[in-house]
Amino acid sequence: MTAIDIRPLAGSAETIETLAEILVETVAAGGSVSFMHPLSLDAAKTFWTEAMAAALRGERAILGAFDNDALVGTVTLLLNLPPNQPHRAEIAKLMTRHSHRGRGIATRLMLAAEELAIRQQRTLLVLDTATDGGAGSLYKRLDFTLAGEIPDYALKPHGGLSGTLLFWKRIGSSDHSLAVATAMEA
Template sequence: MSPFAIKPLDDTPQIRNGLGELLVETVASGGSVGFVHPLLFDDACVFWKDSLGSAARGERVVLGAFDGEVLIGTVTLVLKLPPNQPHRAEIAKMMTRVSHRHRGAATALMRTAEQLAVAHGRTLLVLDTAVEDGAAPLYEKLGFQLTGVIPDYALKPHGGLTGTMVYWKRIGAVAIPSS
């Protein structure tokens, strides 16, 4: 059992600030999560305000990992996808504070996200991660299958291009399409 408390997050100033700090730290330390360095704290908080608003509408779930009262990690389960994809969800914005990496928080976040996806009737999870310094070993340990690599997919936070690795995993009871 994880020593970290994992729970869905609501949009409060304290949560938004904690997520903003985590995003700024992740980007500053080279994490490829859609932003470049330097990332302003206010810009990070605007991103999380939008993301948490989407969660309030049921379009996603933003999970947080807590060490006591301190937010030390997050992952987002994206549920709102096009009408022809009601069976799948996407994993996004997996981040853990540098001080808490390799201690089980990311694994606990991913397991909770998978359980929530199953509870929402999803049978397929997809995600991508940077080739350089991404979380591929974690995802593979959790049973995700590599589909392939797209070269030069995104800018790294400190410059240069990195490829992305695309992963998938079947979860829950797999639905059989009707003919």
């Protein structure tokens, strides 16, 4: 098995094309990532083009998992939150190509996103995942705490309603958390 390299993504046409392919593949397989099936490649490219522009503005960070030179997975860290939430970030769009599932890539992406969030001085991560076929067990293994479930939260990509599970995790040192809280009070 080859080593998987996790790194920030730039918005090249090739990267956007591959991310779009991964998104279309994920939605076609029933992945609940905010889109409905069938998702056109053009719509997926538009999403990733806009996401990359937001990353250039510092509103999010998009990480990629590479198997040699092939982009095989991604996760997004949403950083542009309201002024009263500078201490937190949100995980979004965790996806791995079906050909590469079961190799620990999603775990590696999540750990890299957490490290990046800590470097961004964030002390709380939040995320949600579908109750039907979502990655809840992965997030529990990574020490996220289940806050609760909301029924009938979103449509499944192929139709029908699915609930969502809300998770959170404190990150960074407690000294760091205290420093952020003190800075926010100043």
